[in-house]
Amino acid sequence: MTGPRVLFINHTSTMSGAELVLADVVRAWRGATAFLFEDGPLNAAMAGCGLRVERARAGGGLTGLRRSSSPLRALPMAGRLAALVLEIAGRARRADVIYANSQKAFVLGALATGIVRRPLIWHLHDIIDPLHFGTAQRRLQVGLANARATCVIAPSTAVADAFVAAGGRRDRVAIVPNGLDLVPDPRSRAELRRAAGLPSGLLVGVFSRLASWKGQHVLLHALAELPGVGAVVAGAPLFGEDAYAAELVRLAAELGIADRVHFLGQRSDVALLMQAVEVVVHPSIHPEPFGRTLVEAMLAGVPLVATRTGAAAEILDEGAFGTLVPPGDAAALAEGIRRILAGNAGGATQVAAASERARTRYGADGMRDAIAGIIRRVAEGG
Ligand code: UDP
Known part of the structure; x- marks a missing residue:
């Protein structure tokens, strides 16, 4: 791989829409590293795209933390979360850019990159509003984004506007619509x-x-x-x-x-x-x-x-x-x-x-090009 060394991180390895998007994004980044918190279909998808897949020792079980939960619910897991932050930090040290593809990966990635001072991109796949997240979660995410994210990639105006309405900085947001390829089947x-x-x-x-x-x-x-x-x-x-x-x-x-x-x-x-x-x-x-x-x-x-x-x-x-x-x-x-x-x-x-x-x-190539441009800009300190 030429260009910046990118560390992709994601908390779940279940393939919902955000993971399908990530699988399309990383096709442009053969040789990059994917650091995943658990085992699942995403691990094979990343490896299939030529990424080096590393599995967290302290990961797993984070999906149990609900979006509406108070951060206090995470307290019993504090030791494991701290270990995970250190694992991310260790890898982030060897990367030029960290790319967090999920909300939980972003929160931990923000703490880790705060330690090792590396630029962080958050691909935000969620609407940060009271229907989807509890108050404390919204404050935590937006606070960390304003403090640590060099760029927040939003797939729609709806996501961008909700982020800003929750207190996020608009100048950090880049709207890149999700892209995908699908060739219709010729059968009747x-x-x-x-x-x-x-x-x-x-x-x-x-x-x-x-x-x-x-x-x-x-x-x-x-x-x-x-x-x-x-x-x-x-x-x-x-x-x-x-x-x-x-x-x-x-x-x-x-x-x-x-x-x-x-x-x-x-x-x-x-x-x-x-x-x-x-x-x-x-x-x-x-x-x-x-x-x-x-x-x-x-x-x-x-x-x-x-x-x-x-x-x-x-x-x-x-x-x-x-x-x-x-x-x-x-x-x-x-x-x-x-x-x-x-x-x-x-x-x-x-x-x-x-x-x-x-x-x-909404083509996959357009999305990949736009995101590659953002990754390069962020890696160069832009
Ligand atoms: N999907 C799938 N199998 C199913 C149901 C859904 O592969 O049985 C895919 C669907 O084709 C789409 C993705 O899951 O690509 C869902 O993405 P979307 O952005 O619509 O929703 P999300 O799950 O991210 O909220």
């Missing part, structure tokens, strides 16, 4: 359905990890108002939301729609599944920091109904490239789906324009 919808083992008939799909703020329950309520329409629900409770996953199954039974709802678990063929349904639904009830799922649906050429909150409104340009409905409103969601199924919205022209927008604004 019917063929893809058969290949995926999905039933015939009208189908909508939701493709997000199972978590209450992602709003899958709102889709189930909407489905109860859409007789004859089925739904595929892809995704798993990646961060301990098992009770919510069980609640969704119970709710489908209670609403009398269990035979129309297909829970598929975590899938690695989301692009194909999206093309197999008539409508992709993105029902988040809290502001979405980005929503790769939205861009994937646009690239897959499938009409989209999303809630008007966070980055969804930005990505769909206030409804020009997909249907927007109010968050948490099952009747409005049902109506949005009904209009598309009836051919009154989400037609071929809009879908083609949405695909074009996704290709031009």
